[in-house]
Amino acid sequence: MPxxxxxxxxxxxxxxxxxxxAGFPQDYKEFVATYGxxxxxxxxxxLVPEWAESAVPSGAMAEETAEARRMWREKPPVGYGSPATPPVIAWGMNARGDLLCWVTSERDSGRWPVAVWSRGxxxxxxxxxxxxxxxxRLFRGEFDDMWADDGVRRFVHVREAQRLLAAGIDPDTGEPNPYAGMFGPLPGPAQGD
Known part of the structure; x- marks a missing residue:
């Protein structure tokens, strides 16, 4: 996945x-620096961590973490109990609404296992x-057979997705977006600034 x-x-x-x-895992920090x-x-x-000026977590990671903690309290995984503050931080989600998190019980973030809340x-x-x-392991199809084709994965940063959309290109396919301009002018400098 270049x-x-x-x-x-x-x-x-x-x-x-x-x-x-919490101190985030080193592999995650390297992932954010490379992909974001x-x-x-x-x-x-x-998801990438954000925080408000008052040093309070904010943004999508905070929202999804709050949802993950709610689900943890309602239905904790077997063997993990239900602490007052659920030990999870969300780092991703998928189009099915599943939440990808770390279980942050360990002091050493390099030992945090991944926990997935499956909406299915x-x-x-x-x-x-x-x-x-x-x-x-996910991309090899070990956890979800939808990834089992071993093809090259395509990562698109949100900045690149916005740039492509403004140029009338579908960021998911790289092809012209058939809906470009359908609901008004495209945002950004692509409109002849």
Whole structure:
């Protein structure tokens, strides 16, 4: 899954980790620096930590983490109990509405397993591996047969998706967007600035 030009995000990890109250795993930090905020094959979306000026978690990662914690309280995975503050942080989601999280019980973030809240089975599935190992195994079809074709994955950063949309190109296919301009002028400098 090669990153495209302009992919990757720069994050002030020290401030972010203070805001989130957790030290993020190194493989995740490297993933964010290489790929960043975006999605794979118009299906799997990655979340990047954000925080408000008051050093409070905000944005999509905070919203999905709140949802994951709610689901953890309602139906914790077997063997994990139901603590007052569920030990999960969401790092991704897919088009089926499943939440991809870390179980943050361990002090060492390099040992955080991946937990997936499946909306289909309404259950948690905890995998004894970190984010990158989980992704490799996912893309090999070990966890979900939709990924079993071993094809090259296409990652598109949100900035690139916005640029392509403004140019009338579907970011998921790279082809002309048949709906471009259908609902008014396209945003951005592509309109003849």
């Amino acid at each position: 990153p495209h030009d302009g992919a990757g995000d720069s994050v002030d990890w020290q401030t972010g980790e203070r805001a989130w109250g 905020d975006g999605e794979v094959d118009a299906f799997l979306t990655f 089975s309404l259950a948690w599935h905890v995998h004894g591996c970190g984010m990158l190992e989980y992704l490799v």
